[in-house]
Amino acid sequence: MPPMATSAFKQQGSLDDFDGKRGKEFSRIMKYFSNKALFAFAIIFAIFAGVMPLLMNIFMGDMVNVFNTADNFMPNLVSVIYKLIGFNVGMLVVMFINIYLRMVANPFFMRDLRKNLYKSYMEQDIEYYDRVPTGVMVGRLSQDVTMIHEIFIDKLCTTIQLLAQSIGGIILAFVTVWQCAFIGLGASILAGIIFFIGERVVDKIWISYNESSSQAATKAEEVITTFRTIKSFDCELQEAQAYQATLVEVDNIFKKTSLAQGVKDLFIALIMHAMQAGTLYYASYMVMNQPEKGYVAGDLFIMMMSLSFATLGISNAMTMSDDFKKTLVSCAKVLDVIERKPKSDRKKGGKLKSIKGKIEFRNVTFKYATAKENALENLSFIINPGETVAFVGESGCGKSTTLQLIQRFYDIQSGQILLDDVDVAELSQVYVRSQISIVPQSPVLFTMSIKDNISYAKPKKAIESQVAEAAQVGNAHNFIMEIPNNYKAEVQQTSLSGGQKQRICISRAILANSPILLLDEATAALDTESELLVQQSLERFRKGKTAIMVAHRLATVINADRILVFNEGHIVEEGTHQELLSKGGIYADLVKFQLQ
Template identity: 30%
Template structure:
């Protein structure tokens, strides 16, 4: 998902699209826009007032006049400070409001992506897009567009004021190095563009690596992989450092160049203007000639460069170079924001990753499930299901068994619409599941997985998932399936925080909470996917009790590793290499002395050996 911010036209189109997010905040934007114009205009006041103070009052010894103009300068400073505060607040308010909207839009989009998208995209990359990339976008509005416009406007006003108030030749000589600055700025802008893209790429890679390895730290330590993984991290971290150093290298050239050109401008002004002021040199010969050639009036031309004029002019040069110097940083900020916005907008535009939804409605399913000749492959050349067909009647319990990789869990993924099947038919209550909206489809199911995911929150919130379910109802349900006993033993009971992924609880306790979570939703269809494969015998008895309670009166599908837990099932499907090889009850399958019998005898011998 590398950035493609390249080319002036593409940058413009990207910037135009980002500007659309301003629409809800037009008042704030235009208010900040007006303030930046006002600030640009006020910037000329202090140098001119300083010149008047020196030439008209200090050199003439006019103390009352000096006091008045000093108060006026202080007043201008106060007004500038107030408007600078208003501008900074408005610009940052605009930026934060816009990224709030974009982040909400992006998160909503991510939650509707297909699971196949998450199979191919590192979580750390998505975290980078949703957090740091979007945060960088705020700078487009808070420190980019408005501030760049303000700086450019200030530059134009300053240059215009210099030609209006000062000796023409003095201005031309002093600003003769500015073209070099514009050339250098353009070079810098082009050179820094790719380095920022590289930096963002490496930040995403760094986040992805750290997130993945922190999540799997137990595996890293268990297999003594600390040094090997550290070596990998050093490589990624070094790439990140090099990308940043490349951008720093351009800054280390450009910023001193600006300082040198600024010093040269001031030196030229001091040299020419100082000589003219000291020797009362009439500096207008060339200017007079230029005005006469152009046919302009020379009536208002300055007759002499004074000390006050020279000081004011140096102030103008500093005021001119300050935005020119900052312009590089502004373009830097804008470019980083554009790279980040390119990445975020690509994610927002990725409609291929969005789960397709049907429009059919299903208020509450009776639980009739039909699979007819279903074929599916995660990778096109590697089929996982090969013509699977079966049906489950309302209220029945279907068990699916088979070796690892036989396609058991894939059947559940297709039934819940997590992946699209290539051919065949999957129906719920006679309706093709692709014709149902995903919300309507998935609210018919409650799913209990082998690997239970719990949020870093209280047990109550993990059970209710913050839905409007009374606590009394959850406690009653916990008592019915035998979960209440262990919850009450915890320090804060149902308010106990289980921490990230439920690490404060055992595997069996997490599994029991998953059963409770499924039970309180009261689904028409219950799915248990290897829910008893990694727990002790005592917890297995509790879960078996819970299973009996929550499967009563509803359609249930149980993917089982331990065959002892499914002997009461109404129907058992035996899967092998993506196909249904046997089907029937526990007794009929044992009587056939086939694949199921071999699985059963193998597990029986394993238990005897234990």
Template identity: 30%
Template structure:
């Protein structure tokens, strides 16, 4: 997908709406017809009143009276009929635009790097997408508000000028005073809306973060402390909301005063002109109606500009975060990865994370189908090395190759398709067990069951009321740690990738679960290149090699027995363990 770098809200809205240009054109046509029909109504009413108020029967043109009454009713009917058609069209367009906007934003943020997601609350990102969904329709404001208002103002001034130039000039003068005042006042709405949207997203992110970690909050009895954080964020949201809506209320008051002045001036001036015989009773009725049209149109303009700036500010704040350029992108000439052996080279790689040097000119070769374990102190870069292999982070220097193919020059999709991962934090969707095991794969029920049997998951799955159709809850909360891990292993078995990554796959499991999982992993590791990160060193004893990371590079390399004989860092780690688990 083409990257979106221009996060200007209006340009983004136009980009989203361009697929619907035919429907939008039809909507504009309905708006023009409806507005013209309603704009002529005051003039037709003037004719009706003039005929009725003639002093003699002979002066009254009753034939034309019925014609004008019919015209008035017909124009009124056409007006709301075209408005109804416009709303039907717009409902369809808005729904389609909302769908296109949500999918476009999701496609874009899904391609952001891990570094991006580590900087933003997931709840805040979701809130920004929802806000953008409700605000993307600003493009409609041009066609649905400014266009009909422009037509109404034009017809109002033309009809007024034809009837009495003096009253027409009063109306025009009022417009010239009203609009500049409102444009000046409304400019601040965008800034206030942007600040309010930011505090809303921050509040939502904080709430989601607390709810996601509610067990931790309860265990440490930190409900009151977290409540204080929520109250603080809520107060920030309240303060920006009060500032925004108080300012809007002030603008409304000023506009109501200006509208009162207009109607009062038109009313008294019309009466004065009527007394002098310059206008008829019908003219007075028309001017009062035109004054009402004028002030309602101008009020609609200010409300539209208010809403426009409000939505613009919210959309600008959201898109500023969501549509940032991707850190990691496929090269134009990127090709799919073709793995025949599974030979991996980390060649002179260097990597910084938040200014901290994690790796400095690291070299590591993992021959095809070799099984290596990676150990080291906390912060040595064990998991980071895995993320660099998956290209979840970009190297500062050096290169990583798989079968002599630089991963920076191959597609990310093909790279990750050739690597299966089993991590300590088994990542599951709130979907069925079948959906979680078959995630990203086109497989049959029999294949899923076969993989589950190999992973020792079939037994507990079949004991559940809905078996493979059982929903696992958010992040798999309905399953135990061992059950989630076996689901993940079954997924990796089905994926059948030539390279396997195990990141703390057996840590923090009970003994019974570990027996099942170790057996499942043993089957999974056959005939593959395996990289296993572990604190529990006993799980790495059978590995072909064990790599010790520290100070940005490899400080020890050998099998379990060799490293113990060297009496170096690995041997010291082994001695410090209790039950084969590394004390950090």
């Protein structure tokens, strides 16, 4: 039997939510850059920065001509030098503005991209989080956004600068010695054809490389997060070998990419060097043997320097194509998330004028998107306002699934879920969830102060006295006051027990004061003393509220008004603790098993 983590990894495949949608990444991603004027100015000055060194060649050509003539040598030389100095000052100003605009635009762009990506994550439905591994989502926010940030503004502007330099160089060569410029233009076109053919090959290989890298990263995260389990089964060697196997695949794909890029760059370099040699020979021939055409040494210098600049610009721009290929894949992945629309609009729907807390399931059938069988099938029950009902049954029988459906985390396949006799499909998800407080099995605390964790239920409305009152009802106030800094203490810097964390979570639910309370095995992981304190908190809090308790410890549900026994997505028994014991069915068997 393979190790658990390895088996799960093989089943998950690429572990990536990217659906492969590609095309127009740069134009699409620009929609999310708020300061487009800044980007436009950066592009304009990148073009200026590419063209201005070419114009300097004209002055250098004039200087060559000055040295080839004896008449008015010094006045002509001084005039050219003054022009060069003035032009260089202007060019330095343009270069400074060019670099400054890039440095300013870069952080703006990364902020906008992360903001839109994070916003999209917050709007996705629960099914998305079920399907996409955490490592992939974090990778989008960190690795992919960083790669786009590093390449998009700076290297895009550099590429535009190089292309402006190349196009300007060819134009200037045509203006000076057009016969030789045709050689350069033909070589550039041939190099461009080879470049685009090579890039199509590299592009296909690079997608596989990116997927394999993501797979290796997710594998590493999976092993690290499950390391205690791996160590307990003595599977360290197997996991190291499994990770090594993913790295071998990444290495093989990278070798293919490097080979394709190397062959492409070799042919382009040969063409460019041949072009330079050909133009130098032909231009020298015309100057020496065809004086009637009026070409002088300065023209030859301008033409050769212009083509050299054009060749250098094309070569450097092409070498950046590898970075752009990586960035295009990252852009496509980030855009895939940003442009993804959730299946349902959480704000769409109405509200109830007032809520009593009646919950009804009518023939509800539900199946998870990744599952083959139904989690619930024709499930029906009614919970009256103010009633405390317990869900019991073996793991995987549908208890927690039912709680998630009450919160509208998923859409059902058939049937109806009613809140005060109104179908929840007609109510907004935001409204439904605002009427529900939940205490989960594993306490969820955020990296903030204890006060902020409790007031998370009402982040903009809660005042300190309300927070303290909620903590008192939740049996949390006393231990909070014994902690240094009390309510201002940071959770991550405070050693809190499981019971203390759970009581903070209960205090949060108390502060929300919602008419419906969901307790998903709220005391399952606590010791006896902590469980007793938590139970006391819950007993006080749930009075007058519609409460649903999911529990494995049946001692915690004895006082429930009713107990619903789940089995394979159905309710098979219903009644009070004593009624179910007297029936001698599944519930009675569960009680006997726990007593043993």
